[in-house]
Amino acid sequence: MSTREKMNIGELYTDMGEGLPQERRDGKERVYDYNLTRPSEEEKRQRMLKDIMGSLGENGWVEPPLRVAYGTHIHIGNNFYANFNLTVVDDATVTIGDNVMFAPNVTLATAGHPIDPEIRITGEQFSLPIVIEDNVWLGMGVMVNPGVTIGRNSVIGAGSVVTKSIPADVVAAGVPCRVIRPITAADRETFMK
Numbered sequence: 001m002s003t004r005e006k007m008n009i010g011e012l013y014t015d016m017g018e019g020l021p022q023e024r025r026d027g028k029e030r031v032y033d034y035n036l037t038r039p040s041e042e043e044k045r046q047r048m049l050k051d052i053m054g055s056l057g058e059n060g061w062v063e064p065p066l067r068v069a070y071g072t073h074i075h076i077g078n079n080f081y082a083n084f085n086l087t088v089v090d091d092a093t094v095t096i097g098d099n100v101m102f103a104p105n106v107t108l109a110t111a112g113h114p115i116d117p118e119i120r121i122t123g124e125q126f127s128l129p130i131v132i133e134d135n136v137w138l139g140m141g142v143m144v145n146p147g148v149t150i151g152r153n154s155v156i157g158a159g160s161v162v163t164k165s166i167p168a169d170v171v172a173a174g175v176p177c178r179v180i181r182p183i184t185a186a187d188r189e190t191f192m193k
């Protein structure tokens with residue numbers, strides 16, 4: 001099995017072969033340039049973002065600064081907005097749907113290191129994909145662990161550490177993140193009186 005295959009299924013691997021160091025360096029070079037753009041260079045940033053991400057739909061907007069491990073392993077749908085300081089450790093694939101919104105200081109990390117110290121010091125790591133489904137909003141400072149899926153329409157409260165997958169259509173928050181309540185018609189009525 002190739003390292004690239006192992007990177008998406010939680011098997012141990014080292015990331016020093018198969019062109020991975022160069023891919024990481026290229027990604028970081030692109031992000032370095034992105035983060036040096038002036039606020040007024042909106043169109044330039046749109047073009048640069050398409051080069052940074054593995055794929056990006058229409059109307060993607062990411063406030064600098066942005067940090068990525070590769071960038072190329074991130075796939076984003078239409079109408080994506082991320083506020084300042086988005087960090088994505090995209091060793092495994094990160095898939096973000098349509099109409100997703102991130103507040104400042106969101107971190108998505110697909111990579112982990114073994115708990116056992118003897119295995120950990122060998123430098124081997126594991127990674128699992130992260131999926132953020134359509135219409136999700138992550139509040140400020142949310143951290144998403146490897147292997148997590150956040151279901152369609154759900155809202156994750158500020159400061160949450162999401163260690164397990166969250167279903168669709170709920171508000172969830174806390175450390176560790178737990179479902180607080182479903183999203184209901186009452187949430188619409190609050191603003192549609």
Ligand SMILES: CC(=O)SCCNC(=O)CCNC(=O)[C@H](O)C(C)(C)COP(=O)(O)OP(=O)(O)OC[C@H]1O[C@@H](n2cnc3c(N)ncnc32)[C@H](O)[C@@H]1OP(=O)(O)O
Pocket residue numbers: 082083101102103104138139140155156157158159160171172173174180
């Ligand atoms: C692009 C951008 O997004 S920029 C804007 C950045 N803004 C943010 O990040 C704001 C994020 N908003 C939140 O975290 C909000 O608290 C929301 C959306 C989760 C609130 O949802 P609501 O359903 O209105 O929750 P409400 O305020 O009624 O609280 C319900 C319960 O959850 C708790 N709760 C709410 N938010 C959190 C949180 N982030 N962490 C832990 N507990 C929380 C409340 O304390 C309350 O508990 P209680 O019933 O024991 O009193």
